[in-house]
Amino acid sequence: MSKSSNKKPSVAKKEVKPADDAQPAPTSSHGRSQFKMRTPEEKKQAHKEGIIKTAVAAIIGMVAGIIAYMQLGVGDDPTVKWYVIMMFIVGISFYVMKLSFPLFKIKPKEFGFKDWFYVEFIVIDFCLVTWTLLLN
Template structure:
């Protein structure tokens, strides 16, 4: 007997299955069903997700605007501050504010993934930097 390599083995397996099916009547053969990994959402779920997305965007933009105004009045031009420390402080504070504020708006933070937190914090930082820059001009 010669050794079979993986390619020849995979070629022979369908033949074995075909032989086995010829012995069993067609009514008794169970075919594996294709499993769908995409969860179908109802219109109500789609509407709720859309509404939650709008609320997340509005809250994040308001927090970024407030942070930009506060930094302008507290630090002015920020020349005597380390810029990445200010960004880290803004990210940390707004993260915890959102973590407390979203459940009050019936948005579950337990379902948030990294992508969701990255999205809302990116919006906060964008609005923060834009408002602070506009106020400096």
């Protein structure tokens, strides 16, 4: 007898065919909205807005770095601490971005904590990098 004749007959499995209008299952996560499928146009618009947010924050950071270099130079004044300067830059850049984003058709009222943290990190990062490059 061969080994193939000892095999058990395979059981037919049910095949699940996805419907054309299949949507992700709704999620209930403590009052949060349900997951919404985005159209390609919405994805393209979100990508465009992300690039604009990053570019505006980078430009503001570079300008802040140039101003910090012009006003403070090396920053060896013992009465002014660098972290105080960074907090001033964060505060000023917040209001500059809040006023400049509507010019690019971006609604800053829809920003959450994560969005603001992201753009402020970009500002501080570009400010410190620009200031450091100018010091060398």
